[in-house]
Amino acid sequence: MNVLVCVKQIPDPNAPGKLDPQTKRLVREGVDLVLDPGDEHGVEAGLQLIEKDAGEVTVISMGPPKAVDAIRRALAMGANRGILITDPALENSDAISTARAIAAAIKGQTYDLIICGTESTDGSSGAMPAQLAELLGLPLLSFAKKLEVSQGKAVIDRQTDDGYDVVEAPLPAVVTVTGGINEARYPALRGIMQAKNKEVKQVGLSDLGLDGQAGKAALTQEVVDATPAEARKAGEVVEDKGEGAKRVADFLKALKVI
Amino acid sequence: MILAFIEHVAGAPTMLSLEVLTMASRLARKMGTQLEAVAIGPKAVAAAEILSSYGVSTLHVADDQRLDDYAAAAWAHAVADLAARVNPRVIIGTASDRGGEVIAHVATRMTMPMAANCTEIVPGDPFTVTRQRWGGSLLEEAHLKGTIKLLTIAPHALAAEASPSRTQVATDTFSPALEDKDFRVRLKISLAQARVVVGGGRGVGSAEGFAALEELAGLLGGAVGCSRAVTSLGWRPHSDQVGQTGTRIAPDLYIACGISGAIQHMVGCRAAKHILAINTDPGAPIVAQADFAVIGDVQKVLAAVNAEVRRVKAGEPSRSPA
Numbered sequence: 001m002n003v004l005v006c007v008k009q010i011p012d013p014n015a016p017g018k019l020d021p022q023t024k025r026l027v028r029e030g031v032d033l034v035l036d037p038g039d040e041h042g043v044e045a046g047l048q049l050i051e052k053d054a055g056e057v058t059v060i061s062m063g064p065p066k067a068v069d070a071i072r073r074a075l076a077m078g079a080n081r082g083i084l085i086t087d088p089a090l091e092n093s094d095a096i097s098t099a100r101a102i103a104a105a106i107k108g109q110t111y112d113l114i115i116c117g118t119e120s121t122d123g124s125s126g127a128m129p130a131q132l133a134e135l136l137g138l139p140l141l142s143f144a145k146k147l148e149v150s151q152g153k154a155v156i157d158r159q160t161d162d163g164y165d166v167v168e169a170p171l172p173a174v175v176t177v178t179g180g181i182n183e184a185r186y187p188a189l190r191g192i193m194q195a196k197n198k199e200v201k202q203v204g205l206s207d208l209g210l211d212g213q214a215g216k217a218a219l220t221q222e223v224v225d226a227t228p229a230e231a232r233k234a235g236e237v238v239e240d241k242g243e244g245a246k247r248v249a250d251f252l253k254a255l256k257v258i
Numbered sequence: 259m260i261l262a263f264i265e266h267v268a269g270a271p272t273m274l275s276l277e278v279l280t281m282a283s284r285l286a287r288k289m290g291t292q293l294e295a296v297a298i299g300p301k302a303v304a305a306a307e308i309l310s311s312y313g314v315s316t317l318h319v320a321d322d323q324r325l326d327d328y329a330a331a332a333w334a335h336a337v338a339d340l341a342a343r344v345n346p347r348v349i350i351g352t353a354s355d356r357g358g359e360v361i362a363h364v365a366t367r368m369t370m371p372m373a374a375n376c377t378e379i380v381p382g383d384p385f386t387v388t389r390q391r392w393g394g395s396l397l398e399e400a401h402l403k404g405t406i407k408l409l410t411i412a413p414h415a416l417a418a419e420a421s422p423s424r425t426q427v428a429t430d431t432f433s434p435a436l437e438d439k440d441f442r443v444r445l446k447i448s449l450a451q452a453r454v455v456v457g458g459g460r461g462v463g464s465a466e467g468f469a470a471l472e473e474l475a476g477l478l479g480g481a482v483g484c485s486r487a488v489t490s491l492g493w494r495p496h497s498d499q500v501g502q503t504g505t506r507i508a509p510d511l512y513i514a515c516g517i518s519g520a521i522q523h524m525v526g527c528r529a530a531k532h533i534l535a536i537n538t539d540p541g542a543p544i545v546a547q548a549d550f551a552v553i554g555d556v557q558k559v560l561a562a563v564n565a566e567v568r569r570v571k572a573g574e575p576s577r578s579p580a
Contacts, residue, residue, distance in 0.1 A: 013392075013522065095374075096366065124393050125374035126353075130330065130362035139442035140330060140363075143355055145497050155446075157497075160355055165328070166447040173442075180497045183489070220371030222384075225399035229390065232533065232547035237540060240554025245562030248534065249570055251550045255532055257454055257478055257511055258570050 001055035001149070003046040004111040005079065006102060006132070007039040009063050009070035010122040019226050035070040038117035040184035043074045045147055045177050046115050047185070053149075056080040058111070062090060062101055068200055075195035076187035082200035089205050090215035092223075095123070097214040099131035104208035111172060113154065118143055118176045129176045139169035145180040259344065260286045262314070263337055263351035263360060264297040269304025271297075274352040276312070276418035278411045281379065282350050283313035283421070289381045291347065294318065296340055298333050299325045306427040311420035314427050318344070321431045324441060328356060332440035334363030339434040341368065346406060353410035365408040372408040373400060377415040393525035413508050413529045453510040454480030457500055457527070458488060461516020461537060461556050465493040470560040471515055477567045483507065485517050500526040516556040519544030536560065 012032040020027050035043075046057040059074040061067050062085040071082035085101050093101070114136075119126035133140035141147075144156035145164065155168040159178050187195070205211060212218065238247055252258045262282040264275045271279070279295070286293040296318040297305050306317045320336035337360065341349060349364060351357040353375045365372035377397065378388040384401040390412050391398050456475040458468055468482065475482045483500040484493070500507055500523065512530035517523060519535075519542055527533065535548035536559050545551040552559055569575075 019396075095362070095372070099366070122392055124391050125372075125389075126358050127362035127365070127372055127374055130359045131366040134331070134334075134363050134366035137439070139439075140359070141443060142330070142359055158355075165445055167443055167445050169443040180499045183496055220403045221373060222401045223398055224386070224401055226391070227397050229395050229397045232528070234546045235549035235551070237545055237548075237551040237553060239540075240552050240559055244552040244554050244559050245566040248536075248550075248552060248559070248563045249566040251534060252478070252511075252567065253570065255511055258567055 001049055001053045001113070002111045003049055003055065003057045004106060004114045005039070005042045005046045005057060005059050005074065006114065006116040006128075007043065007059055007061045007070055007074055008036045008117075008120045008122075009033050009061065009067040010036045010120060013037065013121050033066060033069065035073040036117060036121050037184075038119070038121055038179060039070075039074075040077070041177050041179050041181050042115045042117050043077050043079055044182045044184040045144075045175075046113070047078045048182065049113065049147075049149055055112075058083065060085070060102055060105060062086070062093065062098055064091075065202075068202075071200055072195050073187065075198045075200075076191040077185055078191060079198075081198055084200055084202050085204075085208070086202055087205040087215065089217065092219065093215050094219070094221055095125050095127040096131050096220075097218055099128050099135055100210060100214045101205075101208060102132055103135040104210050104214075105203055113149065113171065114138070114174045116174065116176045118178055129174055133174040136174070139173045140176070141167055141169050141173055142176040144175050144177045147175060147177065147181060259292045259294055259346045260289070260348045260350060261318075261337075261341060261344065261346035262293060262295045263349060263357065264295045264302070264305060264309070265352060265354065265356055266297050266302055266305050269301045271305050271308055272352070272354070273418060274354050274357070274411075274413055276308075276420075277414065277416055278350055278352050278357075279309070279312040279314070280419045281411050281416055282348075285348065285350070285379055285381060286313065289347070292316075294344065294346070296320065296337055298336060301326070303429060303431070306429055308420075310424040310427045313421055313425055315425055316428045316430055318430045318432060320434050322433060322436060324436065327445040329441055329443055329445070330356070330359045330363055331443065332436055333360045334367060335436055335440050336434035337364050338367040340432060341406070343432075348407045348409065350409045350411065353412050358410050361408050361410050368406060368408075370406045370408055371402055371404040372410075373402050374410045375412040376409050377412050379409060394528045395521070395525060414531065454478045454513070455483045455500070455507050455509045455511075455527075455530070456480055456513045456515065457483040457485065457517055458494070458515045458556075459485040459517030459523075460487045460491070461518075462488070462493070463516070463557065467557060468494065470557060470564065473564050474513065474560060474567070477564065477571065480509070480511075480513075485520075485523050514544050514548070515560065517544055518542045519547060536563075
């Protein structure tokens with residue numbers, strides 16, 4: 001079983017950075033950059049599959065040269081090798097550019113499964129995996145909160161807005177995993193040491209044969225402003241002095257829940 | 259022409275799709291163009307009745323029995339086929355788990371730009387869209403180019419609003435040229451859960467403490483969820499977790515019990531229509547974001563709430579406060 005896991009390096013979501021007033025992008029300098037927590041679950045899912053069955057996990061990422069750290073983190077968890085797509089011309093790539101670059105970077109290689117997070121924590125568009133599946137002509141199993149692979153098929157529990165579906169597809173396939181699928185392992189010291197010697201192949205735009213089709217040259221959107229979203233407003237707050245339950249019941253009645 | 263991709267349950271458009279139609283009909287007015295809709299599966303014909311209150315002139319129905327079950331690639335193939343025939347300037351859908359995926363497939367098939375999770379759209383050349391990033395905590399304004407724009411609308415970015423005047427909706431049934439490969443993803447079982455989620459955090463106290471939450475969820479026909487702290491403590495399975503990537507929920511009501519409301523958790527329940535919090539700490543972030551909050555011990559409050567809900571459901575008068 002050969003598994004490819006797509007990962008992204010993002011500013012630490014537990015210490016969100018500031019917006020650059022000029023570029024309207026998140027300031028990356030002086031901010032802790034981490035492997036997207038959502039992707040840790042993807043790496044974990046890949047590792048669990050090869051531990052059950054033989055095989056290898058390759059991790060692929062696109063980003064500045066620094067993004068190699070996110071790949072190293074996945075290698076320290078136990079992934080076998082990494083691919084980093086990095087090129088100044090790929091800065092500000094949108095989802096489709098990213099999907100094109102990944103599809104080009106793995107051309108000619110075969111993977112039984114390509115695992116992605118459902119969406120990046122920072123971008124949150126969730127479009128890349130479907131676009132990658134479409135470009136590669138592979139079936140997409142998305143929002144997996146459970147994944148099983150056997151007899152050339154992948155079966156998932158697909159989290160939906162109001163429950164879940166059991167869905168299957170033949171391999172090779174693209175699978176997106178939710179944070180609910182597993183508890184990602186913490187890299188052990190030994191893994192961290194071994195990761196230093198694992199291969200990380202760097203590829204640029206010209207290696208991919210994508211000149212003009214990805215990154216700046218193919219930009220269809222441009223960010224012009226960004227502001228923090230308004231938080232939900234507080235409603236009524238009552239101290240429970242015995243009548244709290246009655247008030248809750250009234251609230252539930254008003255919402256027609258009871 | 260604007261083409262709205264409508265999700266429906268046996269011909270009844272989903273609430274999020276009605277929100278999309280509301281956004282789309284306003285956009286169509288601003289652009290001085292018509293609004294048409296596409297819905298998948300033979301049962302979608304019944305949606306025409308409701309669409310007539312949202313300014314839709316034509317409902318296109320992809321008619322193929324195989325499309326009844328959700329299949330992103332096949333649905334996208336149908337929408338892209340239609341778009342090639344009717345040539346819309348905008349294709350707009352929900353940012354639901356299905357809508358976002360179908361629109362992403364369509365964008366790739368058509369090689370057209372897509373903006374996801376939009377909350378506002380200003381037409382022009384280029385379009386200016388406001389869209390959610392960081393799970394909805396950041397709003398980004400972006401210019402969008404391309405001859406056909408693909409957009410998904412963030413859940414509850416606006417309220418669905420039916421127009422008092424009705425349009426005559428023409429129905430166009432079409433058979434997309436689907437291929438076997440569009441149906442490689444096969445739905446085996448679909449399990450719908452309730453519109454109420456009762457979530458528990460560290461403040462629930464213990465794995466056993468979730469019995470009270472299970473009981474309330476049972477009474478309300480809801481499901482139980484939990485915070486990351488709770489799965490880390492081993493009190494609940496990972497699959498119950500709300501707030502990590504992809505485990506976003508959008509119920510009508512989220513009842514947060516003993517949950518402080520850390521950033522990641524709030525990202526997960528932001529799309530809930532209403533939040534009810536039960537917490538000992540009046541300063542907890544969740545209290546500041548709840549529609550209604552009770553400050554008190556989770557177990558004590560829940561025991562009383564469960565008794566009260568049972569009474570209300572049994573039609574008995576409520577007990578006066580002690």
